[in-house]
Amino acid sequence: EAQVTQNPRYLITVTGKKLTVTCSQNMNHEYMSWYRQDPGLGLRQIYYSMNVEVTDKGDVPEGYKVSRKEKRNFPLILESPSPNQTSLYFCASSFRAVGGGYTFGSGTRLTVV
Amino acid sequence: AQSVTQLGSHVSVSEGALVLLRCNYSSSVPPYLFWYVQYPNQGLQLLLKYTTGATLVKGINGFEAEFKKSETSFHLTKPSAHMSDAAEYFCAVSDPSAGNMLTFGGGTRLMVKP
Numbered sequence: 649e650a651q652v653t654q655n656p657r658y659l660i661t662v663t664g665k666k667l668t669v670t671c672s673q674n675m676n677h678e679y680m681s682w683y684r685q686d687p688g689l690g691l692r693q694i695y696y697s698m699n700v701e702v703t704d705k706g707d708v709p710e711g712y713k714v715s716r717k718e719k720r721n722f723p724l725i726l727e728s729p730s731p732n733q734t735s736l737y738f739c740a741s742s743f744r745a746v747g748g749g750y751t752f753g754s755g756t757r758l759t760v761v
Numbered sequence: 762a763q764s765v766t767q768l769g770s771h772v773s774v775s776e777g778a779l780v781l782l783r784c785n786y787s788s789s790v791p792p793y794l795f796w797y798v799q800y801p802n803q804g805l806q807l808l809l810k811y812t813t814g815a816t817l818v819k820g821i822n823g824f825e826a827e828f829k830k831s832e833t834s835f836h837l838t839k840p841s842a843h844m845s846d847a848a849e850y851f852c853a854v855s856d857p858s859a860g861n862m863l864t865f866g867g868g869t870r871l872m873v874k875p
Contacts, residue, residue, distance in 0.1 A: 652804075681862075688770065690851060690865040691805075706862065738804055749795065750863065752804035 650675045654739050654753035661729055661760055669724045669756050671739030679742040680722040681706070681750070682714065684735040691738065697722055729760040763788040763854050767866035775874045780824075780839040782869050784852030787833060793855040794835040795863065796826055800848045808850075811835065822846070847873045 652673045661667055673680065681696040683706075693706030697716040711733055713725040722741075726733060736757050740750040768783040786792060793812045797805040809820025816828040826837045835852060852866040 683865075688867055690765075690767075690867040691853075691863075692865070693862055696862060740805075749807040749810055750797075750805070752797075752806070754804045755802075 650751065652739055652741050652751050652753040654737075654756050656756060657754065658757050659759070661758070663730055663760055664728050667726050667729060667758075669726075669737060669739075669758070671722045671724065671753060672720050673722075673739075673741040673751070674720065675741060675743065675751065676719065677741035677743050677751075678719070679748070680716065681740045681742075682712070682722070682724050683738045683740065684708065685738060685755075686735055694724070694737075729758075731760050734758060734760050763792065763856050763864050765852050765854050765864055765866035767850075767852050767869050769869055770867060771870045771872065773872040773874060774842045776844055777841050780837070780842045780846065780871065782837040782850050782852075782871065784826075784835045784837065784866060785833055786835065786852070786854045788854055788856055790856055791830070793857060794826075794828060795853040795855070796820065796824070796835070796837050797851045797853060797865075798822075798848050799851065799868075805851060808837070842871075842873045844873050844875065847871055 655670045678699045682694040683691040692708045695714040697703045739753040742748040764787045766785045795810045796808040809818045811818045811828045819825045824839045849870045853863040
């Protein structure tokens with residue numbers, strides 16, 4: 649089944665403790681992206697990747713890192729999480745760089761206390 | 762820079778009634794336009810998209826949307842609401858000259874009354 653898999657689905661952590669949210673897709677998509685969803689703000693892009701070893705900042709990249717060493721994986725790293733990073737995070741991938749519809753993961757609900 | 766405005770964060774309709782969810786965008790170039798649906802505790806699912814060609818686009822679950830360039834709008838409609846349509850709907854725009862970055866609206870939660 650074609651899908652984007654995120655782990656974990658739920659995570660509660662403390663301020664400053666490094667964490668990684670994994671994202672993997674099995675559709676051979678070149679394009680992958682991370683979004684955060686907050687009430688009333690819709691989805692805002694954090695980082696995106698056009699292909700392996702090619703990443704770039706989205707609208708809200710502060711406090712986040714990403715890497716794209718393999719085509720299928722695009723982990724999101726929070727080196728020192730803070731409470732304002734409490735949010736619902738989505739990974740998405742797309743076959744074509746422009747105009748392609750995204751396939752979204754099921755989301756990761758992160759709480760930083 | 763592009764932006765998306767969804768009028769009405771909450772819309773309530775009766776089962777069987779017309780569904781109309783409004784989306785207006787701003788973009789310096791002809792954009793690509795999308796509607797996504799999010800059911801509780803799930804990710805977003807593509808409903809339909811407009812890239813080029815026919816301005817009336819049909820999607821899944823009986824939804825359709827019309828691209829109106831003069832009004833910079835891409836409103837989503839469905840003739841007859843079903844209880845299963847209750848979800849949050851997001852309009853999004855992509856600037857073809859700026860890679861594949863999607864800019865999303867704030868979302869509209871659709872409630873369907875029996």
